[in-house]
Amino acid sequence: MAKKDYSKWTKEELIKEIEQLRKQKKYGLVWEDKPEKVVEECKNELPVLVEIKDKQIISDVNKPINLLIEGDNFHALSVLNYTHKSKIDIIYIDPPYNTGAKDWKYNNDYVDGNDLFRHSKWISMMNNRLQIAKRLLRKDGVLICAIDDNEQAHLGVLLEEIFHGFEIHCITIIHNPGGVQGKNFSYSHEYAYFVFPKGLKKIGLQNREHNPDIRPLRDVSTGDHLRTDAKNCFYPIYVKDNQVIGFGEVCDDDFHPESINVIRKDGILEIYPIDTQGNERKWVFARQSVDEIKGELSVEYNKRRKVYDIIRKKTRFNYKTVWDDKLFNANLFGTQLLTKIVSTKFPFPKSLYAVKECISAVLHRKGAIILDFFAGSGTTGHAILELNKNDGFNRRFILCTNNENDIAKEVTFPRIKNVILGYNEPKGSQVEGLGGNLKYFKTAFVPAEVTDKNKVALTKKATEMLCIKEDTFEEVKLTKQYKIFKNKKKFTGIVFDHQSIDDLKKEINKIDGKFSLYIFSLGDDSFDEEFEDIKEKVKLSPIPEAILRVYRRIFK
Numbered sequence: 014m015a016k017k018d019y020s021k022w023t024k025e026e027l028i029k030e031i032e033q034l035r036k037q038k039k040y041g042l043v044w045e046d047k048p049e050k051v052v053e054e055c056k057n058e059l060p061v062l063v064e065i066k067d068k069q070i071i072s073d074v075n076k077p078i079n080l081l082i083e084g085d086n087f088h089a090l091s092v093l094n095y096t097h098k099s100k101i102d103i104i105y106i107d108p109p110y111n112t113g114a115k116d117w118k119y120n121n122d123y124v125d126g127n128d129l130f131r132h133s134k135w136i137s138m139m140n141n142r143l144q145i146a147k148r149l150l151r152k153d154g155v156l157i158c159a160i161d162d163n164e165q166a167h168l169g170v171l172l173e174e175i176f177h178g179f180e181i182h183c184i185t186i187i188h189n190p191g192g193v194q195g196k197n198f199s200y201s202h203e204y205a206y207f208v209f210p211k212g213l214k215k216i217g218l219q220n221r222e223h224n225p226d227i228r229p230l231r232d233v234s235t236g237d238h239l240r241t242d243a244k245n246c247f248y249p250i251y252v253k254d255n256q257v258i259g260f261g262e263v264c265d266d267d268f269h270p271e272s273i274n275v276i277r278k279d280g281i282l283e284i285y286p287i288d289t290q291g292n293e294r295k296w297v298f299a300r301q302s303v304d305e306i307k308g309e310l311s312v313e314y315n316k317r318r319k320v321y322d323i324i325r326k327k328t329r330f331n332y333k334t335v336w337d338d339k340l341f342n343a344n345l346f347g348t349q350l351l352t353k354i355v356s357t358k359f360p361f362p363k364s365l366y367a368v369k370e371c372i373s374a375v376l377h378r379k380g381a382i383i384l385d386f387f388a389g390s391g392t393t394g395h396a397i398l399e400l401n402k403n404d405g406f407n408r409r410f411i412l413c414t415n416n417e418n419d420i421a422k423e424v425t426f427p428r429i430k431n432v433i434l435g436y437n438e439p440k441g442s443q444v445e446g447l448g449g450n451l452k453y454f455k456t457a458f459v460p461a462e463v464t465d466k467n468k469v470a471l472t473k474k475a476t477e478m479l480c481i482k483e484d485t486f487e488e489v490k491l492t493k494q495y496k497i498f499k500n501k502k503k504f505t506g507i508v509f510d511h512q513s514i515d516d517l518k519k520e521i522n523k524i525d526g527k528f529s530l531y532i533f534s535l536g537d538d539s540f541d542e543e544f545e546d547i548k549e550k551v552k553l554s555p556i557p558e559a560i561l562r563v564y565r566r567i568f569k
Contacts, residue, residue: 042170045133050120051085052141055568058458060088061474062481068426068453070433076450077380078486079394080411081429083421084456086386089413090145092456093384095563096482097411101149102381105371105393107159107363111135116360118417135164136171142386143175145567149384155215155375156208159186159363162195165204172208180215182207186336186367188343205371217376218329224338226330230310230323231286232297239294240286246295249275249283250310250323257310257323263300269293273320282321289318297325332374340366351390353438354431357423359390368396379406388412391425395432398447426453452486461568463561465535471557472509472533478560479507483529490520502526507556509533514543521547531556 019027062082082089109117113126119134128134143156150156156176160168165183172181185202192199209215232238232246240247249261249270261283264270275283286294298306306325313324340346346364372383372393385393397410412429414421435446459474460467480486480498485505489497494513497520498505504526508517511532521528528551532540539553 042136042167042174044136045130047119047130047134047137049087049137049141051087054458055088055091055461055564057461059461059471059564060084060091060456060458061471062092062454062477063457063474064477065453065455068451070430070449070451072433072446072448072450074450076448077407077409078450078452078484079397079409079429080452080454080481081388081391081394081421081426082411082413082454082456083416084413085415086413087142087145088456090142090149090386091564091567092478093411094145094148094567095560096478097149097382097384098563099149099151100382101154101384101411102151102377103155103157103372103375103383104146104150105157105159105368105383105385106387107385107389107392108139108387109135110161111163112161113163132164132167136167139168140171140175143171146384146386147175153210153213153215155377156206157371157375158206158208159203159371160206161203162200168206172206176208178211179208180211180213182334184332184334184336186341188341188347188364188367190339190342207371207375209375215376216332216374219332219370219374220328221330222328226327228325228327230296230298230325231288232295239292243295243299245299245301246297247286247293248296248300249285250296252282252284252312252321253280255312257307257312260300260303260307273318284312284321284323296323336367336370338366338370340364341370343367347392351424351428353441353444354436355424355427357419357427359420359424362390363392365392365395365399368392369400372396372400377408380408381406382409382411384411384413386413388414388425389420391428394425394429398429398432398449401449402447454481461564468535468557468561469533471560475531475556475560476507479505479531479556485529489524499526504528506530506551511540511543514540518544518547521550528552530554531559534558 019030022030111117111124111131113131115123115125117124119138124131124134158168169181169183183204183206185204187202189201192201207216244266245263248263250257251259251261258281270283270285270287273285273287275285277283286296288294296303309325309327311324311326313322315322341364343361343364346366347362350365351359351362383393383397388394391412394410394412397408400406401408412425414425416422429451433446433449433451436444438444454477457474459470476496483503483505485498485500485503487499489499489504492513494508494510495517496507502525504524506517506521506528508514508530530544530551531554534555537555537558539555541553544551544553
C-alpha cells in the first residue's frame, strides 16, 4: 500500500501505529508513493469536458453515440465518475509496460531503467486510476488489464488490494510468436488479468469457427470404452437425407443391433456406436445430454469402413489460460493493420483480434458500455465496431487518451473515423466502413475554490457532462437561461437562471417525454415546489452541487 505521511502525527499516535504494524502479517504490496502532478492539480482546478464539434461523426442516427476524450486519463476518469458511476460493463486497458525504455512519462518526465523509483511511479500511477475506475463498474462489471513481465507481478498484488474479494485470473497471450530477446529467454507472450465479482458466471465459451475440433461422436479415445462402461451412451441416432433428425432411447440390455447402420422400413437410418469388429462401444455423449449438441452433428460416409458415421464439429470451447491463436500476432494484426488504416506510426498496437477475443470472452449485455482509458491507437474502439457489425449488438465505447506526440489527433481519431466511414488501403482496395457514431471531447478546467463565482463557472461548463450523463445530444432549444436536449423521447433540461423556470415549464408541457432537469443553485436547492404540478414528468437535480459531491470524494 502507499506510504503514509507520519510528519504530523503525535507521539501517542505513532506508538499506536507501530504496535498495529507489529501485529500485521508482512504481506502485500509496498511502494514509495510518488505524488502525481495531474492528481495534485485537481486540488486547484476541476476537470470538465468541451466538445470539439468539427470531429463529430454521425453515420447512422439509429446507432448509439461513442465517445473519445482527449486529455489525461485521470482527469477523464474523474469526469466519468459523475457521468458513468456504476454504468460501465467492461473496462479494457493496456497501460504502459514500464520496460525501462523511455516510452512513458511521469510528471512530464520520461521514466527510464535508471530511475530507482520507476516501479513506484508506475504503481502510483496505476493505483490513482484503478481506485477511481473501480467506481465506474456495474455490480457485475469486469476489468481486463493487459500487461507484460515488467509489472505483471506487482499489478497482480495491486489488483488484489483494490479488488479485495474479487475473482482474479491471469491468462497468457502469445502475441509475438517469433519472440523478443530478453534476459536469458526470448519472450513471445504477454498477460491479461480478468477481474470480476466472485460467484458470477462472467466468462462464456470461446468461438472457434475458424479452428474447430472435428472428430467422430463414437468414443475413439484410448481405451476400450465399451457399451458396458456407460449404458446411457448406447442408443440409436436417426438420420434421414444425410441429416441427423433425432435420437432414440437408451437400448435395453438384451437388445443388440444387427449392424452399425440399420435401415428401417420408413427409410430412416439408425446408426449405433459399433466398431468394425462388431464391438458395441458408446457415444461420447449420454442420451440425456446429446440433444444439446444436435446442431454440431453431421453424417459422413466412411469409405474404409463402408458405413455411415456421426461426426461432431465442435466450435465452442471453455477458454483456456494460454491463448495461442495466430490472429493474436501483434505485428500482423496490430502494427501492419494499423499502417493500412492511418499513415502515422504508433509503437506496439494490440492485435485487433486479441482485444476482440478479450471482450467476447466476457458475458455482457447487448447494449454494454466498454471503457478504455489507455486508448492509444484506438484498437478497443475498432474492436467494438467490428463486434457490433458481426452480431448486431449495440455496444458503446468510451476511449480516453492524451495527445502526447499528437496521438489523439493523428492516430486514435483518424483510425476510428476511417473504420466508421471506410478508407483506402495503401496500394490496395477500398475498405468498407463499419458504421457508427462518435463525439470528440477535450478535458478543460474551472477553479476548484468553492466560491459563488466558481460555481457559476462550473455550471456553465457542465453542459457536455450532463448530455453525456443522460445520453441526450440532440439540441431542442438553446437560450441563455436554459437548454434542452433529447434522445428520442428522453429529454434533458439545464437551467442556468431559476427565474426562467416558468418559460421552461411551458416548453416541457409541449413535449411528450420524460425530463431530467438540472437547475443551477448556489446551495443544494432542486426547486421541487416549482415543479409540483408536473412532478411525474421530471426528475430534478441541483447543479453544480451534485458534481462537486463526486469531486470531493475523489480529490479528498
